[in-house]
Amino acid sequence: MAEQTTSFVDEAGERITAARERVDSEISRIQKEMTARRKKIEKDITRNRKNIEKQARKQVKQLEKGIRKSDVVKALEGWRGQAEGLLEDTFEGLLGTFQIASKSDVKKIDRKLSKLTKRLKEIERTRQTNGAARPPAATPQA
Numbered sequence: 001m002a003e004q005t006t007s008f009v010d011e012a013g014e015r016i017t018a019a020r021e022r023v024d025s026e027i028s029r030i031q032k033e034m035t036a037r038r039k040k041i042e043k044d045i046t047r048n049r050k051n052i053e054k055q056a057r058k059q060v061k062q063l064e065k066g067i068r069k070s071d072v073v074k075a076l077e078g079w080r081g082q083a084e085g086l087l088e089d090t091f092e093g094l095l096g097t098f099q100i101a102s103k104s105d106v107k108k109i110d111r112k113l114s115k116l117t118k119r120l121k122e123i124e125r126t127r128q129t130n131g132a133a134r135p136p137a138a139t140p141q142a
Contacts, residue, residue: 095102
C-alpha cells in the first residue's frame with residue numbers, strides 16, 4: 001500500500017510539474033503575442049497621428065488662404081495701412097511742432113555728413129601728395 005501511495009504522489013507531482021510547464025509555456029507565448037500586438041498598435045498609432053497632423057497642416061493652410069482672400073481681411077489690411085499712414089503723419093507733425101528731427105531727417109543729415117567727411121579727407125590727401133605747404137603759422141604781433 002505504501003508503494004501505491006508513493007506512486008500516486010509521484011504521479012501527482014509529475015502531473016503538477018507538467019501542468020506548470022504547460023502554463024509557463026502558455027504564459028510565455030501570451031507575453032510574446034501581447035508584446036507583438038503592443039508594438040503593432042504603437043506603430044499604427046504613430047502612423048495615424050502623423051496622418052492626422054499632415055491633414056491638419058493641410059487644412060490650416062487652406063484656411064489661411066481662404067482668410068487672406070476674404071473681403072473682410074482685405075478691408076482690414078487697407079484700414080491698417082491707412083491708420084499707419086495717419087499715425088506717421090501725426091508723429092511727423094508732432095516732431096515738427098517740437099522741432100525734433102525725425103529718423104529719416106537724421107539719416108539724411110548723416111549721409112550728407114559722411115559725404116562731406118569723405119570729400120574733406122580726399123582734399124587733405126591731395127594736398128599732402130601735391131606737397132602743398134601748410135599755411136604759415138600766424139606770427140604774434142607785438
